[in-house]
Amino acid sequence: MQTNQYCISPAIVSEHFDDEVIIVNMSRGNYYSLRGSAALVWQGLEAGASQDILLSYLANAYSTDEAVISEPINTFLEQLVNEALLTKGPQSQTSPLPTCTIPKPFTPPVLEIYTDMADLLTLDPIHDVSPVEGWPIKK
Amino acid sequence: MAYQKIDDNQPATLSSGEAYFTQLVADRCRSVQPQVSARSFGFGDLTLQVIFIGESNQDFFTKAISHRKSPAQPNSLTVYVVNHKTSGIMLPQPCWNWQQTDGHGVIHGLAAGYSGTFQQDTGVFTWIAHTERLALVWGTDFASLPEWERSFPFRYVLHKWFEDQERYVLVHAGAVGTPSGGVLLTGRGGSGKSTSTLACLQSRLHYAGDDFVMIDLDDPFVHSLYNVAKLEPENLGRFPVLQSLADDQPIVPGQKLQFYLHQHYPNIVTKGFPLKAIMLPQFTGSQQTTVRPATPAEALKALAPSTLALLRADQRTFQKMTRLVHQLPLFWLETGTDLAQIPDAIYSTLQSLPTYAEAPC
Secondary structure (H helix, E strand, C coil): CCCEEEEEECEEEEEEEEEEEEHHHCCCEEEEEEEEHHHHHHHHCCCCCCCCHHHHHHHHHHCEEEEEHHHHHHHHHHHHHCCCCCCECCCCCCCCCCCCCCCCCCCCCCCEEECCHHHHCCCCCCCCCCCCCCCEEEE | CCCCCCCCCCCCCCCCCHHHHHHHHHHHHHCCCCCEEEEEEECCCCEEEECCCECCCCCHHHHHHHHHEEECCCCEEEEEEEEEEHHHHCCCCCEEEEECCCCCEEEEECCCCCCEECCCCCEEEEEECCCEEEEEEECCCCHHHCCCHHCCCHHHHHHHHHCCCCCCCEEEEEEECCCHHHHHHECCCCCCCHHHHCCCCCCCCCEECEEEEECCCCCCCCEEECCCECCHHHHHCCCCCHHCCCCCCCCCCCCCEEEEEHCCCCEEEEEEEEEEEEEEEEEEEEECCEEEECHHHHHHHHHHHHHHHHHHHHHHHHHHHHHHHHHCCCCEEEEEECCHHHHHHHHHCCCCCCCCCCCCC
């Protein structure tokens, strides 16, 4: 069954700035930057907008047709899912999206990915111990 | 976490398996007589009373924090440092399921007020019990710990102790300044953070750390944690103040040199200063060092990833760092090859910012 609803993963943290959203995914070890239309998409996702509502919202914001932005937006959403920033599924609550008009042409959203944190999160050996007195005991 | 009875002798008055585990730890540590070798160290409004059991090389845990030595205080956090090999003290049976432990050794799902991590690669188990004001650093054999572990002792204990408090946060950054104010220096690996910090060693700026420092967010203030300067051996020639100390250094292939500055240059090391700005070093390759404004997003990207990764921290620490970058002036510190210009650029920037009253540390 295909769903057009996305949920932001509970495993990530994000912060909005004037022109940028910073997202950290500790489980994957990556962090991300969203600007321009990418930041606007994220704002919509945080409000619980469905895929259809997102397209309508962005088309209005950029004063363009949904058909023009449909493919890059859908591709971007799939990228967010692949990076485990989004999961597909029903959203329990939707808050209203702020009205805005962007005084420049639409440019496809870009997910800037930074991987240097992952190097610092190098995994320890798998923990495999017996729950007995005097642990740790490697099996 | 659901409370599970560990054995038939478990007292009914204890509210959780974690509380019982903590009591067993405390009983075993206190049973060692005589209780000797307690040392106290102050960090903000927290005093660690460190009690060594079976540990002969106590400097391994205290040299980096020797400048934070303080009188014992009531309501301290008691930290037992237990060397299993020399004390024979065993760990109690765990009150958690090992499936709760992630690949980093962090034990998830513990009752509120308890934190634990077990680094199986080093054989070190760390436990923090907030209500009981007790922490345990237990190792199978501390003599086998890697040398770099001595440069940031009790890092996990301090981080977990302050993690759910709004006021303090540990961050991965250097810090230099004067008694009236200083800067954080932070950035991704290779950005020049350590070089910029160490370039200030022979200037009018004091040293509060080049790796981890603690920030008081309520009244922005840098608390020095560790007096250790770290340097790649190939960069030693650029820092004359450190060259004379290099002969004392054990050479560990692939590891940075460590210089315990408080031991050699106590006047260089400060316990802290009001925090006036955050600077993001960026090596340019030119000779000159220049300063230009940075944005909060740029500062968060410089500060958050390494802090979160090295501390295995969660959203609470992220939110505290977000608060920090919103409340301070932010600058890029574009560093050049003439290292002497770095402290001058920092000092000039500090002079251009408002001065606050000096705060006690």
